[in-house]
Amino acid sequence: MSDSSHTEAPSDDADIVVVGAGIIGTSCALALARQGLRVTVIDAQEPGHGASYGNAGHLATEQVSPIADLSILKQIPAMLINPMGPLRLDWKYLPRALPWFTRLLLNLRSAPFQRTVAGLRTLNEASLGAWERTLASMGCGELLQARGSLLVYERRETHTPLETLRKRWLQQGVDADLWSAHALQDAAPALSDHLLGGIYFPKTGHFIDPHLVVCRLAEAAKACGVRFVQQQVRHGRLNEKGAVLITSQGPLNARRVLIACGAHSAALVSQLTGISVPLDTERGYHLMLPHEHGRLPFPVTSLERKFIMTPMQGGLRLAGTVEFAGLHRPPRMDRAWQLHRLSQGLFRQDLDARDATTWMGLRPSLPDSLPVIDQVCDGRVLLAFGHQHLGLTQAAITAEWIAQLAVRPMASIASQALPDLSAYRLDRFRKPWL
Template sequence: MPDHFSSNSAHQNADIAVVGAGIIGVACALQLARQGLRVVVIDQQEPGQGASFGNAGHLATEQVFPIADLSILKRLPAMLMDPMGPLRLDWKYMPRALPWFTRLLLNLRPAPFQRTVAGIRALNESSLDAWHRLLDGIDCPGLMREDGSLLVYERPESRPALQALQARMRQQQVPVEFWEAKAVHETAPQLSEQIQGGLFFPATGHFIDPYRVVCELVNAARTCGVQFLTQQVTGGHLNETGVSLVTPQGRVTARRVVIACGAHSAKLTADLTGKKVPLDTERGYHLMLPHEHDRLPFAVTSLERKFIMTPMTDGLRLAGTVEFAGLQAPPSMERAWQLHRLSKGLFRRDLNAQAATPWMGFRPSLPDSLPIIDKVGDGKVLLAFGHQHLGLTQAAVTAELIAQLAGATSAHALPELHPYRLDRF
C-alpha cells in the first residue's frame, strides 16, 4: 500500500463519506468519485487490512445457498466441543450467539430460504461482469482469472451427495459439470490419486492477489480525488445538512455516508438510523504457503475436508473454517495451521509449510445470509455490509448498486434492491 495514506483534515463538506476501507468500501468510493462526487474514506486501518486482506481469493459465483442448513442442529454438539472443526461455536459466546442462530434457523424455512437463494443468486450472476467493468476501468484485468474452480471428493460414498448438490445447483441455473477422476487428474495432475472426481464450476474465478486488487482500486480512487483518513469512527448523527461522524481527531462532515465497515457496521448503523441490525461475524482463517507455486491451476475445494486452496502470486492460500466467537475473542491461530494438516493426502506430495503465515479476519454475517444494500435516513445513509463470505465476489456489483442509490444511472442491468433492504429486520 502506498505510504501516503492520508490523515489530514481537508475533508470537510465532502459529498459522501465512506466508512470502511475494505474491498467493498474502496470499490464504492471509486464508483462514487467517478460520478463527480467528492469522497472521503475513513478507516482505523489502512485500506485492505481487514477481512479483504486474507480472503480466499475465490470469486464464488456458484455459492448461491445460505451459510448453513438444518443439519446445523445435528452438528451443534460438535460445534461446541471440537475447537478444530470446520464450523465452530465458542461455548463462551453461545449466549450472545443464540438469538442470531435462532433467526438463522427461522430463515431456513422454505419461503425465506427461497428468498435468500434468489437474493444471493441475483448478486452472484451480476458479479463477474461488474468486476470486469471495474478492473478494465483501472487497466488491471490481469488480476482476475476466470479459469473456473473445482469441488473434489475422495470417498466413493460421497458421490451421491455430490450428485445431489449438482442437481440443486442446476435448478438454480448455476453452470456445473460432473468430472470423473480422469478429468480431475488431467487438469490438476498434482492432486492425489485418491480423488474420485468432483464438480467443476466454469463460471467462477479467482484473484491472484486480493490485497493488490484493493491497492490498485485505492490508487485509482486517489487519482479521482478520493481522500483516505486513518481514523476510527466512534459514532455519528444526522442533521439538516447531512451527516456528522465522530472520530478521536474530530468530526467529519458530509452530505451523505456509506456504511461499509463489514462486521463493525452495526453500531454506526444504529447511531444513524436507530435500527438494531442482527449482525454477527464468521471468523475466517487462512494459511499462506509461500513456497507453493504451480500446484493447482485454479481454486480447489475439498468436499469432505471442507476447505479451499487458491493459487496466488505469493503462493498457495489455504482458507476456510467458520468460527463464531464474536469480535473481541483473540484469534485461535491453531485453526489456521489445521488447514495444512487437512491438506495432507490431497496431493501426491505434501504441501511445503515452511515460512507459512497464519491469518484471521471477520466476515460480516446476517441471519438470512443476504447483505444490506439500501438507502435510508432521507437518503443520507447508504448501507453496504453483511456479505458474509461473499464480500469479494459481490464487491463490484455492490459498488454499482451504491452508485445507483446515490443517483447515478447505469447502462447495465443490476439486481433489484428489495431483497437487501434494511427494513426486512
C-alpha cells in the same frame, strides 16, 4: 435522530463519506467518484487490511445457498467441543450467538430460503462481469483469473450427496459440470489419484492477490480525487445537514454517509438509522504457503474436509473454517495450521509449509445470508455491508449499484439500470425474527 444542540463539526468538502476501506468500501468509493461525487474514505486501518486482506481469493459465484442448513443443529455439540472442527462455537459466546442462530434457522423455511437464493443469484450472476469491467477500467485485468473452480470428493459414499448437490445447483441456475477422476488428473495432475471426481464450476474465478486488488482500487480512487483518512469512527448522528461522525481525531460533518465497514457496521447503522441489525461475525482463517507455486491451476475445495486451496501470486493459500466467537476474542492460529493438516493426502506430495504465515479475519454475516444494499434516511445514509463469505465476489457489483443509488432520487430505484433491490433493504430488519 436529528440533534442541533451540539457544536457543529468542522466541514468536510466531500459529497459522501465512506466508512470502511475494505474491498466493499474502496470499490464503492471508486464507483462514486466516477459519478462525479467528491468522496472521502475513513477507516482506522489502511485500505484492505481487514477481512479483505486474507480471504480465500475465490470469486465464488456458485455459492447461491444460505451460509448454513438444518444440519447445523446436529453440529452444535461438536462445535462446542472440537476446537479444530470446520465449525467452532466458543462456549463463552454461546448466549450471544443463540438468537442469531435461531434467526438463521427460521430463514431456512421455504419462503425465506427462496428469497435468499434469488437474492444471492442476482448478485452473483452479475459479479464476474462487474469485476471484469472494473479491473479493465483500471488496466489490471490480470489480477482476476477466470479459470473456474473445482469441488473434489474422495469417498465413495459421498458420490450420491454430491449428485444431489449438483442437481440443486443446476436447478438454481449454476453451471456445474460433473468431472471424473481422469478429468481431475488432466486438469490438476498434482492432485492425489485417490480422488474420485468432483464438480467443476466454469463461471467462477480467483484473484491472484486479494490485498493487491484493494490497493489498486485505492490508487484508482485517489486518481479520481478520493481522499483516504486513517481515523476510527466512534459514533455517528444525523442532523438537518446530513450526519456528524465522531472520530478519533474529532467530529466530521458529512452530507451523506456510506456505511461499508463490514463486521463493525452494526453500531453505526443503529446510531444513524435507529434500526438494530442482527449482524454477527464468522471468523475465518488462512494459511499462506509461500513456497508452493504451480500445484493448482484454479481454486480446489474438498467436500469432505471443508476447506479451499487457491493458487496466488505469493504462493498457495489454504482457507476455510468458521468460528463464532465475536469481534474481540483473540484468534486461535492453531485453526490456521489445521488447514495444512487437512491438505495432507490430497496431493501426490504433501505441501511445503516452510515460512508459512497465518491470518484471521472477520466475515460480516446476517441471518438471511444477504447483504444490506440500500439508501435510507432521505438519502443521507447509504449502506453496503453484511456480505458474509462473498464480499470479494460481490464488491464490484455492489459498488455499481451503490453509485447508481447515490446519483438517483429514491423514486427511481426501480429504474431499468438497477434490478429489484428489495431483498437487500435495511427495513427487512424492522420485522421481528427476520
